[in-house]
Amino acid sequence: MIEHPTDGIITGAAGGIGKALTLALAGAGVHLVATDLDKGGLDALVREADGLPGTVIGMAGDVRDRDLPQALRDRALAAFGGVGLLVNCSGFLKDSRIQKMPVDLFRQLVDINLIGPLRLIEAIAPVMRMAGQGRIVSIASRAWLGNFGSSGYSCAKGGIVGATRALALALAPHGITVNCIAPGFIETPMARSLPPHILDRVLKAIPVGRAGTVDDIAALALFLAGSGSGYITGQTLVACGGRSISNPIAST
Amino acid sequence: MTARTLVLVGNGLDTRSLAAALEPFDIALGVIERELRHDAPCDELRAAHLLSRFGPFDGLLLAPAFVDGPDDPTVDDLLDVLTSCFSCVKAAVASFEERAVVGRVIALLPGGATMGEPGEAINSALAGAMLSLFRTVALEMRTTPVTVNTLVYAMHTADEPAGGELLGDPEALASMIASLLGSGARGINGQEIYALAGADVGRLHP
Numbered sequence: 001m002i003e004h005p006t007d008g009i010i011t012g013a014a015g016g017i018g019k020a021l022t023l024a025l026a027g028a029g030v031h032l033v034a035t036d037l038d039k040g041g042l043d044a045l046v047r048e049a050d051g052l053p054g055t056v057i058g059m060a061g062d063v064r065d066r067d068l069p070q071a072l073r074d075r076a077l078a079a080f081g082g083v084g085l086l087v088n089c090s091g092f093l094k095d096s097r098i099q100k101m102p103v104d105l106f107r108q109l110v111d112i113n114l115i116g117p118l119r120l121i122e123a124i125a126p127v128m129r130m131a132g133q134g135r136i137v138s139i140a141s142r143a144w145l146g147n148f149g150s151s152g153y154s155c156a157k158g159g160i161v162g163a164t165r166a167l168a169l170a171l172a173p174h175g176i177t178v179n180c181i182a183p184g185f186i187e188t189p190m191a192r193s194l195p196p197h198i199l200d201r202v203l204k205a206i207p208v209g210r211a212g213t214v215d216d217i218a219a220l221a222l223f224l225a226g227s228g229s230g231y232i233t234g235q236t237l238v239a240c241g242g243r244s245i246s247n248p249i250a251s252t
Numbered sequence: 253m254t255a256r257t258l259v260l261v262g263n264g265l266d267t268r269s270l271a272a273a274l275e276p277f278d279i280a281l282g283v284i285e286r287e288l289r290h291d292a293p294c295d296e297l298r299a300a301h302l303l304s305r306f307g308p309f310d311g312l313l314l315a316p317a318f319v320d321g322p323d324d325p326t327v328d329d330l331l332d333v334l335t336s337c338f339s340c341v342k343a344a345v346a347s348f349e350e351r352a353v354v355g356r357v358i359a360l361l362p363g364g365a366t367m368g369e370p371g372e373a374i375n376s377a378l379a380g381a382m383l384s385l386f387r388t389v390a391l392e393m394r395t396t397p398v399t400v401n402t403l404v405y406a407m408h409t410a411d412e413p414a415g416g417e418l419l420g421d422p423e424a425l426a427s428m429i430a431s432l433l434g435s436g437a438r439g440i441n442g443q444e445i446y447a448l449a450g451a452d453v454g455r456l457h458p
Contacts, residue, residue, distance in 0.1 A: 097392050098342055099349075103295050106338045110331055110381070118327045118377060144380075146387025146442060155334065155385035162380015162458055165368025234368065 003227040005084025005135055007031045009072050011063055011120060012090035013056075014041030016188030017139060020214035021089055021221050026054035028222060030085060033076045035061045035068070037090075055079075063090045063116030069123035082131055085225050086124045088117035088138040088160070095149040109152030114159040121163075121178075125171060134176040137224045138164060139217070142184040142240045157182070161236050168234030177233040179224050184240025187211040207242030256433055257282060258356075259306050260313040261340050263333060265360075267315070269419055273426035279433065281313075282306035294336035299343035311356035311433055312344040316382060317365060317375050319418065325374045334381055341389060341400075348398050355398040356433055359386050360425070363448040366404050367455055380458050383444060390442030399441040403428055406448050421447070 012018040013034035022034050026049045036042045039060040049056035059075055061068040076083045092112040094105060117138055128134025143154040144161050161180055168178040185202050191211060220239055223229055238244050259282045260267055271281040284302050316333050318325040341357055348355030359382045365375035383402060390400040406420030419425060424447055431437055446452045
């Protein structure tokens with residue numbers, strides 16, 4: 001039987017992927033402190049999770065806030081007595097070719113998609129080390145392989161992949177695994193807002209012929225959080241319907 | 253062979269040996285040391301100003317890795333350095349396009365941090381971020397005369413006296429840089445060359 005940590009923290013919990021992950025983990029009995037910038041979305045998530053085996057405590061916050069990691073850690077320790085799982089799911093995407101991307105936007109993309117998650121890991125890893133076990137799962141992106149128009153986003157996600165390798169090596173002796181999931185094009189409200197001709201072009205570049213679903217990613221995260229993945233660390237699992245082995249130029 | 257000028261923006265990497273190794277290829281190296289870890293991140297205007305110090309340049313080398321110092325790098329340093337790298341790449345691309353010339357942008361990354369090393373999380377994050385930034389910019393530049401590539405270099409090992417230099421094999425690195433500068437390398441774009449003498453074989457690349 002697959003077992004999961006009893007408690008954890010998840011960021012970006014009210015977003016498309018984050019919400020599915022939160023509900024899947026709570027459904028598996030993981031008690032969670034869930035955070036998101038969107039307080040209304042977070043409140044709705046907490047209501048939706050009511051009755052699941054795992055408790056979901058909502059705590060609104062911005063991952064760029066330097067004090068948030070400690071606050072989340074303290075809240076989880078007070079409520080559950082430990083943090084066995086950290087899921088970094090916060091994200092922000094705004095594309096532009098490098099010539100047109102303002103430096104401030106680049107910095108914002110890196111701050112949210114890379115620096116925030118690293119701060120969380122810095123705050124939570126010592127708790128896991130003390131416990132001698134833990135699971136860290138970060139949502140990266142297939143864009144880490146390079147993605148036209150995504151210099152800021154892909155740079156940040158590449159940073160997560162790079163850090164994951166070093167952190168996995170450092171934390172492996174302490175019973176902690178560190179992995180990434182790199183989703184491709186996932187059907188979320190943001191994806192559905194794309195102009196039809198762009199959406200059509202994106203879908204044509206995906207060999208399986210469809211967008212991924214948030215449940216595709218939740219299933220992977222549940223696996224990486226569970227006892228069945230204890231021998232997997234430092235890896236980036238790509239869930240993109242084969243897009244990463246097809247011709248990237250086709251969709252540019 | 254035409255003389256060429258490269259501008260290297262680094263973060264404390266000792267590059268004297270690299271500059272010397274580039275001389276036989278008639279490549280002058282203008283070094284802007286430690287500008288990546290300035291008090292404030294480099295914006296576009298400052299990056300353009302820095303690069304223009306050396307006149308019309310043929311290529312930009314970025315060597316952003318943090319080297320050993322009294323203070324360990326923090327995630328704030330990482331954010332600043334990545335911002336500065338982005339500004340420099342953007343300024344270099346703008347300069348090449350404005351002058352309508354062939355341009356080369358090359359990242360130099362240390363092998364250990366790039367492949368992943370315990371205790372090197374910030375440098376590994378930096379290396380991963382640079383790899384992905386360069387892949388994406390290479391895609392965006394693929395129909396232009398600008399190429400964007402990464403060279404992963406070996407460092408001196410602990411049991412080998414470094415003699416004040418950090419680069420394991422500056423001559424080999426210089427040779428690869430010279431190759432990438434040549435017109436024959438115009439089809440090489442978005443690539444990562446692991447010049448680690450095979451130390452990376454058997455490991456997954458990031």
